Amino acid sequence: MTSTSETPPPLFAAREPIFPRRVSGKFRTLKWWILGVTLAIYYITPWIRWDRGPSLPDQAVLVDLANRRFYFFFIEIWPQEFYFVAGLLIMAGLGLFLFTSALGRVWCGYTCPQTVWTDLFILVERWIEGDRNARVRLWNAPWDTKKIRLRATKWGVWLLIAVATGGAWVFYFADAPTLLGEILTGRAPAVAYLSVATLTATTFTFGGFMREQVCIYMCPWPRIQGAMMDEQTLTVAYRDWRGEPRGKHRKAAGAEQLGDCIDCNACVNVCPMGIDIRDGQQLACITCALCIDACDDVMEKVNKPRGLIDYITLADGERERAGGQDAPVWKQILRPRVILYFVLWSAIGLGLLAALFLRTDVAFSIEPVRNPVNVVLSDGSVRNAYELRLRNMTGFDRAFRLSVESPDPVALTLEGVEGLDVSVPADATYRQRVYLTAPPGSAAGAGALTDLDLVLEDTNTGQVVREGTVFHGTGE
Amino acid sequence: MADRRDVDEATNTRTTGHEWDGIKELDTPMPRWWLWSFYATIVWGVIYMILMPAWPLVSGATPGLLGYSSRGAVERDIAEAEAVNAPLDAQLMSVDIASIAEDPDMLRYAIAGGGAVFRNNCSQCHGAGGQGALGGYPNLVDDDWLWGGTTEEIYQTVTHGIRYEADPDTRFSQMPAFGDILEADEIAGLAEYVLSLSGADHDADLAAAHQQTFIDNCSACHGEDGTGMRDQGAPSLADGIWLYGGDRDTIVATITDARYGIMPAFQNRLTDAEIRKVAVYVHGLGGGE
Numbered sequence: 001m002t003s004t005s006e007t008p009p010p011l012f013a014a015r016e017p018i019f020p021r022r023v024s025g026k027f028r029t030l031k032w033w034i035l036g037v038t039l040a041i042y043y044i045t046p047w048i049r050w051d052r053g054p055s056l057p058d059q060a061v062l063v064d065l066a067n068r069r070f071y072f073f074f075i076e077i078w079p080q081e082f083y084f085v086a087g088l089l090i091m092a093g094l095g096l097f098l099f100t101s102a103l104g105r106v107w108c109g110y111t112c113p114q115t116v117w118t119d120l121f122i123l124v125e126r127w128i129e130g131d132r133n134a135r136v137r138l139w140n141a142p143w144d145t146k147k148i149r150l151r152a153t154k155w156g157v158w159l160l161i162a163v164a165t166g167g168a169w170v171f172y173f174a175d176a177p178t179l180l181g182e183i184l185t186g187r188a189p190a191v192a193y194l195s196v197a198t199l200t201a202t203t204f205t206f207g208g209f210m211r212e213q214v215c216i217y218m219c220p221w222p223r224i225q226g227a228m229m230d231e232q233t234l235t236v237a238y239r240d241w242r243g244e245p246r247g248k249h250r251k252a253a254g255a256e257q258l259g260d261c262i263d264c265n266a267c268v269n270v271c272p273m274g275i276d277i278r279d280g281q282q283l284a285c286i287t288c289a290l291c292i293d294a295c296d297d298v299m300e301k302v303n304k305p306r307g308l309i310d311y312i313t314l315a316d317g318e319r320e321r322a323g324g325q326d327a328p329v330w331k332q333i334l335r336p337r338v339i340l341y342f343v344l345w346s347a348i349g350l351g352l353l354a355a356l357f358l359r360t361d362v363a364f365s366i367e368p369v370r371n372p373v374n375v376v377l378s379d380g381s382v383r384n385a386y387e388l389r390l391r392n393m394t395g396f397d398r399a400f401r402l403s404v405e406s407p408d409p410v411a412l413t414l415e416g417v418e419g420l421d422v423s424v425p426a427d428a429t430y431r432q433r434v435y436l437t438a439p440p441g442s443a444a445g446a447g448a449l450t451d452l453d454l455v456l457e458d459t460n461t462g463q464v465v466r467e468g469t470v471f472h473g474t475g476e
Numbered sequence: 477m478a479d480r481r482d483v484d485e486a487t488n489t490r491t492t493g494h495e496w497d498g499i500k501e502l503d504t505p506m507p508r509w510w511l512w513s514f515y516a517t518i519v520w521g522v523i524y525m526i527l528m529p530a531w532p533l534v535s536g537a538t539p540g541l542l543g544y545s546s547r548g549a550v551e552r553d554i555a556e557a558e559a560v561n562a563p564l565d566a567q568l569m570s571v572d573i574a575s576i577a578e579d580p581d582m583l584r585y586a587i588a589g590g591g592a593v594f595r596n597n598c599s600q601c602h603g604a605g606g607q608g609a610l611g612g613y614p615n616l617v618d619d620d621w622l623w624g625g626t627t628e629e630i631y632q633t634v635t636h637g638i639r640y641e642a643d644p645d646t647r648f649s650q651m652p653a654f655g656d657i658l659e660a661d662e663i664a665g666l667a668e669y670v671l672s673l674s675g676a677d678h679d680a681d682l683a684a685a686h687q688q689t690f691i692d693n694c695s696a697c698h699g700e701d702g703t704g705m706r707d708q709g710a711p712s713l714a715d716g717i718w719l720y721g722g723d724r725d726t727i728v729a730t731i732t733d734a735r736y737g738i739m740p741a742f743q744n745r746l747t748d749a750e751i752r753k754v755a756v757y758v759h760g761l762g763g764g765e
Contacts, residue, residue, distance in 0.1 A: 012505055012510070012511045013506070213509065372603075377620075378620045379716075383618075383762065
């Protein structure tokens with residue numbers, strides 16, 4: 001399988017420019033829709049308002065790093081609830097596994113930001129410089145006024161998109177209208193400008209110039225996917241048993257020997273990755289399915305059946321080659337592996353939903369002071385100190401009354417506060433040192449450990465939250 | 477040397493000539509932009525070495541044009557923190573010390589700052605949690621005070637110390653060594669009486685016999701009922717809290733030789749604002765009056 005050549009191979013190769021041709025078809029239409037919807041979500045989300053009352057921000061989706069809060073419509077996440085974010089990240093990871101085993105590299109081909117923004121940049125490029133042939137001519141043309149004008153216009157529009165992309169990102173971290181005003185008047189914090197500048201630069205270079213290089217050389221996901229795909233995974237493939245031998249000259253002698261492929265190169269010309277799908281499955285293919293649209297169009301024109309390039313599995317390929325039929329699509333998707341991923345994925349999702357709706361809007365934690373664990377007072381009674389932390393996770397001020405439920409009576413007192421009533425401002429944490437005192441000679445005071453509950457009652461609503469802790473007596 | 481000229485036909489790519497079990501390593505050329513990125517990191521490294529401290533010399537390193545140093549950064553951070561705290565300290569100084577607790581923001585600031593002062597200056601004797609230690613280091617968490625447990629009294633104690641002779645305003649008292657004054661059997665009987673005050677096991681006859689000894693020799697400071705006297709820093713003998721220990725031998729030793737502790741004055745070590753903060757902090761540990 002080897003031949004020889006005389007010149008030593010180059011260590012480095014320049015990028016081959018790619019000029020994807022315009023194409024239309026059902027997958028292209030689907031991709032336009034996904035592009036529109038995902039970009040709209042990204043750009044518009046920070047501007048959606050959501051009323052949470054006077055003391056909380058009214059931005060629907062906001063990552064408030066300074067105050068350590070994450071707002072998502074009716075949900076507010078505090079730092080101690082970070083497991084929600086961890087759960088969502090695990091779901092995102094499992095979701096990639098799920099989609100990869102069911103539908104191959106569907107993430108890469110349709111929804112990856114690199115794909116979406118590259119698509120948008122290519123669209124701009126086509127509007128300004130023309131379709132593939134015009135762009136190839138322009139590429140080869142000398143740098144005259146026309147070329148400079150077209151290039152400057154294209155780069156200008158790209159830059160506007162890139163600035164809008166970087167700009168939209170920072171709006172997720174601060175009140176969008178305020179921050180926009182600050183950015184435009186030069187009063188925004190330096191980190192805002194730095195973030196916008198960094199994301200502008202990456203969007204501009206990745207979408208305009210790096211494009212498929214990001215997928216082929218920089219992204220780790222294609223390597224992982226290579227290990228996740230098997231012969232049952234749907235992927236874009238060329239039916240070589242139907243298309244070969246390929247040939248252009250349908251009227252020449254021996255044309256009846258030729259397969260369906262007329263070697264028009266439509267599939268190569270539309271490919272944003274610059275590959276030839278007829279070479280077989282390959283790492284650079286992101287399964288964007290544009291070659292399917294292009295080939296179907298040509299097959300229609302030459303009165304051949306569609307699907308010379310199609311979504312099929314490698315196992316289907318083997319069956320068809322042997323003269324058999326494709327397995328039905330549902331069989332490709334409803335495989336044990338896919339079902340397992342789906343069960344895991346939805347179990348985590350249901351768990352998170354349950355945790356979300358079961359959580360209380362007030363949380364308190366009790367931390368016994370360990371240094372010292374107890375102190376004997378002058379009358380012989382034994383006192384324990386606790387650090388109490390009350391979190392009011394609602395948008396209004398609340399008043400609570402504390403009490404203790406213990407098998408052996410102990411007295412509850414608060415440092416610096418008369419009585420047992422405390423009030424916690426909206427969306428705030430309240431810290432209070434509290435004391436439990438066991439009378440001289442009591443079971444709790446003279447014993448080792450006594451389990452007891454601190455009870456928190458909302459004096460307006462009657463809502464009760466309890467938290468267990470221990471009382472350290474002087475006995476060992 | 478392997479033959480570098482092999483070309484894999486399936487991919488039309490040269491191989492490196494390395495082969496394992498029939499699998500050959502393709503020699504796919506690196507993208508050229510990767511090479512330029514590599515050069516860019518080298519340029520960046522050179523610029524960084526010029527701008528930032530980099531090359532080690534005999535004493536120190538080349539300073540770099542930006543003049544950055546990690547020590548300077550810490551100093552800037554400290555100065556910044558002090559600048560932020562300055563108005564809070566001024567506010568703390570402007571009010572009566574007892575009313576600091578009435579303003580929740582000021583109270584929180586005083587407790588946070590006072591905790592740091594306490595851990596640096598007080599915890600060596602009084603313990604990290606203020607629990608003190610047997611042998612003369614008073615517990616600050618309980619409800620028993622030698623010289624008083626209001627914020628003002630604590631402030632006074634921290635400022636001027638106890639039996640600290642370099643400070644003329646220091647709190648001062650001294651228990652005489654009764655080994656020179658009383659006979660051994662009188663001291664033993666006195667110890668029984670002292671034990672009886674707090675309800676500990678004692679010889680009732682001996683105790684009753686030496687009640688008058690107590691009134692004659694001890695009550696001037698410790699009070700007739702033995703509950704102590706704050707003005708003298710004389711501890712209560714009628715409760716369960718002991719500075720040096722409440723067993724019979726220890727009490728005998730204390731009466732015979734007398735014991736007292738010394739606490740330095742902190743007015744020349746800490747700023748007045750720091751003393752105010754630590755007084756509020758100690759007051760809030762649980763024993764404050």
